[in-house]
Every structure is written in structure tokens, then in C-alpha cells.
Amino acid sequence: MFKIGIDLGGTKIEAIILDDSLKEILRKRINTEQEKGYEHILDNIASLYKECSKAINEAPHTFGIGTPGSVSAKTGMLKNSNTVCLNGKPFLHDLEKRIGRKVAIENDANCFAMAEALNGAGRGQPMVFGVIMGTGCGGGIVYNGQVIQGLQSIAGEWGHTTIDYQRGPKCYCGKHGCVETFISGGGVEKRYEELTGDKKSLHEIILLYRSGNENAGIIMHNFFEHFGVALSNVLAVIDPDIVVLGGGVSNIEELYTLGIEQVRKYHFNDELKTQIIKNQTGDSAGVIGAALIGI
Numbered sequence: 001m002f003k004i005g006i007d008l009g010g011t012k013i014e015a016i017i018l019d020d021s022l023k024e025i026l027r028k029r030i031n032t033e034q035e036k037g038y039e040h041i042l043d044n045i046a047s048l049y050k051e052c053s054k055a056i057n058e059a060p061h062t063f064g065i066g067t068p069g070s071v072s073a074k075t076g077m078l079k080n081s082n083t084v085c086l087n088g089k090p091f092l093h094d095l096e097k098r099i100g101r102k103v104a105i106e107n108d109a110n111c112f113a114m115a116e117a118l119n120g121a122g123r124g125q126p127m128v129f130g131v132i133m134g135t136g137c138g139g140g141i142v143y144n145g146q147v148i149q150g151l152q153s154i155a156g157e158w159g160h161t162t163i164d165y166q167r168g169p170k171c172y173c174g175k176h177g178c179v180e181t182f183i184s185g186g187g188v189e190k191r192y193e194e195l196t197g198d199k200k201s202l203h204e205i206i207l208l209y210r211s212g213n214e215n216a217g218i219i220m221h222n223f224f225e226h227f228g229v230a231l232s233n234v235l236a237v238i239d240p241d242i243v244v245l246g247g248g249v250s251n252i253e254e255l256y257t258l259g260i261e262q263v264r265k266y267h268f269n270d271e272l273k274t275q276i277i278k279n280q281t282g283d284s285a286g287v288i289g290a291a292l293i294g295i
């Protein structure tokens with residue numbers, strides 16, 4: 001059966017059609033046009049979906065949507081989406097009404113984990129922990145080809161487990177010392193600014209670190225260590241076969257040497273068997289994952 005997936009982002013809406021062998025047969029992008037409001041976005045998604053369905057002569061297919069933020073599996077209500085006008089709206093219900101069929105929806109981290117588990121670096125592995133380290137820090141667990149959602153749809157959300165609840169930096173979620181405040185791109189930039197009073201992008205901080213700058217060295221050492229602590233906590237709970245890293249921060253090459261060394265240091269076992277590797281689906285993970293979670 002064909003699989004149609006739509007990745008809904010703050011600026012772009014992307015659609016893909018995969019065939020039985022997960023080969024891409026069509027891909028299309030349009031602008032989200034948030035400023036035109038909720039109904040307009042619904043119309044855009046509906047017409048993009050219909051276009052895809054026409055492209056395969058309305059042959060039987062599944063359909064799934066991926067979006068940042070958290071999605072209640074029960075109500076389809078969105079929270080923390082970067083397409084802000086969708087927050088608190090019965091988005092899933094309204095879309096299903098518009099296109100006359102059921103739609104599956106998952107957050108971007110779960111879509112990433114699915115894309116990597118079935119069509120990327122985690123292919124053939126029973127349990128995949130997919131990590132997105134970008135502006136924020138998310139995660140998703142796929143077991144035997146299925147996303148583990150959990151009772152409250154928060155399974156895999158390691159970014160908001162806290163590793164220093166007393167002295168850690170304040171997180172947007174209200175707690176202190178969440179993993180996200182230490183190892184997301186935004187978190188590293190903030191920690192650097194606190195230490196030096198200087199605003200630098202993650203990329204600039206990395207370059208400074210590689211050139212031997214002392215402050216950047218402190219920040220990056222802390223980054224690797226927090227990564228090790230946070231990931232070893234996850235390993236001790238779910239013990240996945242593989243951890244696949246995604247998002248802009250996953251491009252830091254030292255994560256795969258110094259970062260893994262720190263995971264080994266805190267790991268609750270005498271050897272670290274878990275593979276911790278970079279993703280293969282790159283920028284396409286969201287839309288491929290959306291197609292793979294479809295119903």
C-alpha cells in the first residue's frame with residue numbers, strides 16, 4: 001500500500017508519497033502561511049493531501065502527519081507547536097472532517113525515530129531510541145516498528161527529565177536542570193552566554209572550542225558530560241539496541257567520540273554495547289516518519 005506523509009512545520013508544509021518498498025515517488029513543499037490563520041492551514045493541508053491522493057489515482061494508502069510540539073493521541077489537540085495558531089485547536093478532528101478519513105499524528109521526534117528505525121540507521125534493530133538535538137531536545141522510542149507513545153504520549157521525552165533540579169538552569173517547562181537546558185543547541189548557546197556574557201551561535205562555539213579557546217572548552221566539556229549522564233539514564237531504563245542522533249547538534253563530530261566516552265563513564269554496565277550513531281535520513285526524517293506512522 002502507498003504511504004502519504006505530511007510534515008507540518010512553522011514555515012513549510014512538506015508532503016511525500018512512499019511505495020511498498022518505502023521508495024519515494026513524489027515530494028512537494030508549500031509555505032505554511034501561518035499569518036493567514038488556522039482555517040487557511042487546514043485548507044492547505046487538505047489540498048496537499050488530495051493532490052497526493054490524486055497522484056496515485058486514489059489507490060489505497062495510509063496517511064500520517066508529523067509536527068513539532070506534543071500531540072494528544074486522544075484529542076488531537078496540539079501543544080507547543082511552532083505553528084502557533086494550531087495550539088489548543090482540535091486540529092486532528094477538523095482535518096479528518098475536511099478530508100473524510102482518519103489521520104495519524106505524531107510529534108517530530110517520534111516521526112524521526114520511525115524514519116530512522118524503518119528506513120535509516122536503525123534498520124533491522126528491534127528497539128531504536130531516536131534523539132533530536134536541535135533548538136530543543138526531543139526523543140522517540142520505536143519497538144518492533146511501532147512508536148511507543150505511552151499513557152500520556154510522553155514516552156521518550158528525555159529532554160525534560162531533569163539532571164539538576166536544584167541548581168540547573170530554568171527550563172521553559174517550569175522545572176530546573178532539564179536535559180534540554182544542557183544539551184540542546186539553544187541550551188549550549190545560553191550556557192556560553194552566561195559564562196562569558198557573549199552571545200555566540202553553537203557553530204561559533206564549536207569553532208572556538210576546536211581552536212583551543214578556554215571558555216568554549218569548559219562549555220563543550222560540560223556539554224559532553226551532560227550528554228553522557230542524560231543518555232546513560234535512558235539506557236538504564238529502556239536499554240535500546242541503537243541510539244540514533246538527529247537535529248543540528250548531531251552534526252558535532254566529537255559527540256561520537258568524546259560524547260560516547262561520557263556515556264560509557266556513566267553507563268550501568270561493564271561494557272557499552274549500544275550503538276550510538278548519526279542519522280541517515282537527515283532533513284527528510286520528519287516527512288518520511290510521517291508517512292511511516294500513517295493509518
Ligand SMILES: [Zn+2]
Nearest residue numbers: 160171173178
Ligand atoms: Zn523542561
